[in-house]
Amino acid sequence: xxxxxxxxxxxxxxxxxxxxIKELAEIKKISAGSFLLKPGKVCNHTFFVEKGxxxxxxxxxxxKEHILQFASENWLVSDRDSVFFKEPSKxxxxxxxxSHLIPINDKIINTIAELTPSFREKNEILLxxxxxxxxxxxxxxxxxxxxxxxxxFVKLYPDLQLxxxxxxxxxxxxxxxxxxxxxxxxxxxxx
Amino acid sequence: xxxxxxxxxxxxxxxxxxxxIKELAEIKKISAGSFLLKPGKVCNHTFFVEKGxxxxxxxxxxxKEHILQFASENWLVSDRDSVFFKEPSKxxxxxxxxSHLIPINDKIINTIAELTPSFREKNEILLxxxxxxxxxxxxxxxxxxxxxxxxxFVKLYPDLQLxxxxxxxxxxxxxxxxxxxxxxxxxxxxx
DNA sequence: CGCGTGATTGAAACCCTTCAAGTTTAGTGG
DNA sequence: CCACTAAACTTGAAGGGTTTCAATCACGCG
Numbered sequence: 232x233x234x235x236x237x238x239x240x241x242x243x244x245x246x247x248x249x250x251x252i253k254e255l256a257e258i259k260k261i262s263a264g265s266f267l268l269k270p271g272k273v274c275n276h277t278f279f280v281e282k283g284x285x286x287x288x289x290x291x292x293x294x295k296e297h298i299l300q301f302a303s304e305n306w307l308v309s310d311r312d313s314v315f316f317k318e319p320s321k322x323x324x325x326x327x328x329x330s331h332l333i334p335i336n337d338k339i340i341n342t343i344a345e346l347t348p349s350f351r352e353k354n355e356i357l358l359x360x361x362x363x364x365x366x367x368x369x370x371x372x373x374x375x376x377x378x379x380x381x382x383x384f385v386k387l388y389p390d391l392q393l394x395x396x397x398x399x400x401x402x403x404x405x406x407x408x409x410x411x412x413x414x415x416x417x418x419x420x421x422x
Numbered sequence: 423x424x425x426x427x428x429x430x431x432x433x434x435x436x437x438x439x440x441x442x443i444k445e446l447a448e449i450k451k452i453s454a455g456s457f458l459l460k461p462g463k464v465c466n467h468t469f470f471v472e473k474g475x476x477x478x479x480x481x482x483x484x485x486k487e488h489i490l491q492f493a494s495e496n497w498l499v500s501d502r503d504s505v506f507f508k509e510p511s512k513x514x515x516x517x518x519x520x521s522h523l524i525p526i527n528d529k530i531i532n533t534i535a536e537l538t539p540s541f542r543e544k545n546e547i548l549l550x551x552x553x554x555x556x557x558x559x560x561x562x563x564x565x566x567x568x569x570x571x572x573x574x575f576v577k578l579y580p581d582l583q584l585x586x587x588x589x590x591x592x593x594x595x596x597x598x599x600x601x602x603x604x605x606x607x608x609x610x611x612x613x
Numbered sequence: 614c615g616c617g618t619g620a621t622t623g624a625a626a627c628c629c630t631t632c633a634a635g636t637t638t639a640g641t642g643g
Numbered sequence: 644c645c646a647c648t649a650a651a652c653t654t655g656a657a658g659g660g661t662t663t664c665a666a667t668c669a670c671g672c673g
Contacts, residue, residue: 289561297564299557312554315547351542356506358549363503365556366490370480372563373488373596377661397620405564410661412621568629588652601629603653 232305234279234333241357243349252346255339259332267308267332268324274313276334280306283330284394288402289322298403301327301391307335311361327395377406378414423496425470425524432548434540443537446530450523458499458523459515465504467525471497474521475585479593480513489594492518492582498526502552518586568597569605 234256238244244252258281261267267285268274278285280302287300287308299322302308313320344350371380381404385392392400397415398408406414425447429435435443449472452458458476459465469476471493478491478499490513493499504511535541562571572595576583583591588606589599597605 289565291565295565297561299560311550312557315550316554355546355549358546358553359502359506361553362549362556363507365553365560366503369490369556369559369563370488372560374480374482374486396618398618407662408620409622409663413661416621587650589650598630599652600631600654604629607653 233281237279237305238343238347242343242347242353244343244347248346252339252343255342256333256335259334260330261326261332262329263326266323266325268310268313268320268322270321270323271319273317274310274320274322274324276336277307277309277311277314277340278302278324279333279335280304280308281331281333283326283332284328284391285324285326285330286399287322287324296402297405298399301388301395301403303391303394327399372405377404377410378417380404380406381411381414382418424472428470428496429534429538433534433538433544435534435538439537443530443534446533447524447526450525451521452517452523453520454517457514457516459501459504459511459513461512461514462510464508465501465511465513465515467527468498468500468502468505468531469493469515470524470526471495471499472522472524474517474523475519475582476515476517476521477590478513478515487593488596489590492579492586492590492594494582494585518590563596568595568601569608571595571597572602572605573609 232240235244235249235253238249238252239246259278267276267278270290282304284301284303285308286298287302287310288296288298290296300308308324310320310322310324312318313322344354371383375383381400384400384404397411401408401411404411423431426435426440426444429440429443430437450469458467458469461481473495475492475494476499477489478493478501479487479489481487491499499515501511501513501515503509504513535545562574566574572591575591575595588602592599592602595602
């Protein structure tokens with residue numbers, strides 16, 4: 232799916248408006264390992280992923296990474312807080328694979344919002360979905376063992392799981408790569 | 423602060439409209455230990471807390487409670503997902519203290535929204551604040567020890583901490599009451 | 614080939630939990 | 644107002660899950 236189709240499907244955008252929007256939204260190609268955001272910078276864009284895979288993560292004082300979110304095709308990735316409140320971010324956004332993105336700034340948002348009557352309402356649904364997802368994750372972190380968290384992750388992202396290095400999955404789950412290796416071994420021995 | 427003041431301050435409501443809104447929003451008084459929501463029920467109200475203290479929590483299969491949120495004076499509490507998507511909740515909302523609440527249903531929301539031009543925009547800010555808070559909590563759960571999480575909690579809610587039984591704080595932090603007791607002892611011995 | 618990165622494995626250490634017992638606190642009824 | 648009880652908190656010892664550190668293996672790529 233490309234950005235235009237996404238706008239039509241998720242936001243009810245009009246086909247006739249897309250040509251105009253497309254002029255504002257230029258595709259950006261970046262290679263694996265490069266960054267879209269680093270701590271201290273204000274995140275001015277939300278990125279729509281047309282192709283590729285990225286991660287949003289923080290770096291704690293003791294030098295450990297904690298992955299907040301992965302984003303692959305047809306997902307949005309950004310530091311919402313930084314975008315919305317115009318405050319310096321505490322996070323990194325890095326490409327895991329070579330990726331094609333549409334950087335969306337406030338101007339584009341406003342243009343789409345003006346042209347698309349249902350935009351605000353649809354955007355509110357997205358925010359609520361985001362909150363639901365975060366709540367589920369907190370619930371998992373509070374209650375579940377490493378094994379359970381891993382199984383939930385695989386269930387939720389069966390496709391992603393194959394494209395992401397194992398140590399990043401561990402970082403997302405809040406465990407060490409060694410622990411994840413042992414969890415997987417345990418599952419292979421006795422599923 | 424009461425509900426009217428809250429609407430004026432947070433949503434820019436007009437003083438002149440409040441009389442009308444107030445007719446719709448009847449105060450509800452409940453005593454400590456009673457429930458506003460149980461799993462399986464759709465959460466039809468968001469509750470504004472004029473006085474008292476409540477908690478939102480889930481019960482896992484092994485019978486353990488996990489507290490997602492506390493709410494005291496001037497806070498809102500609800501299962502947002504259930505309210506918004508009209509789906510059965512997985513959570514409990516229980517009063518920790520005798521409380522005075524304003525139950526807000528869709529009709530009241532819509533009335534306020536119609537009367538108050540800035541409502542949708544202000545509500546979006548609330549949603550973003552909520553997301554920011556959830557992200558911070560995930561970051562803490564991923565990265566910090568029991569001790570650090572407790573210190574952060576005390577820093578964030580210095581007043582609440584005195585009103586909430588210790589075992590509930592433990593449940594919020596994702597540790598056992600015994601562990602929290604030991605953490606506190608460690609801090610008292612060597613701050 | 615040789616290097617670097619990621620995955621695995623082992624042993625020890627650590628943090629937190631569990632279970633069990635004891636102590637304190639708060640609320641209730643006599 | 645005291646005595647009683649239940650709930651909350653503390654403390655100890657044992658155990659489990661996860662981390663840490665270190666070594667080894669597997670693989671891709673210059």
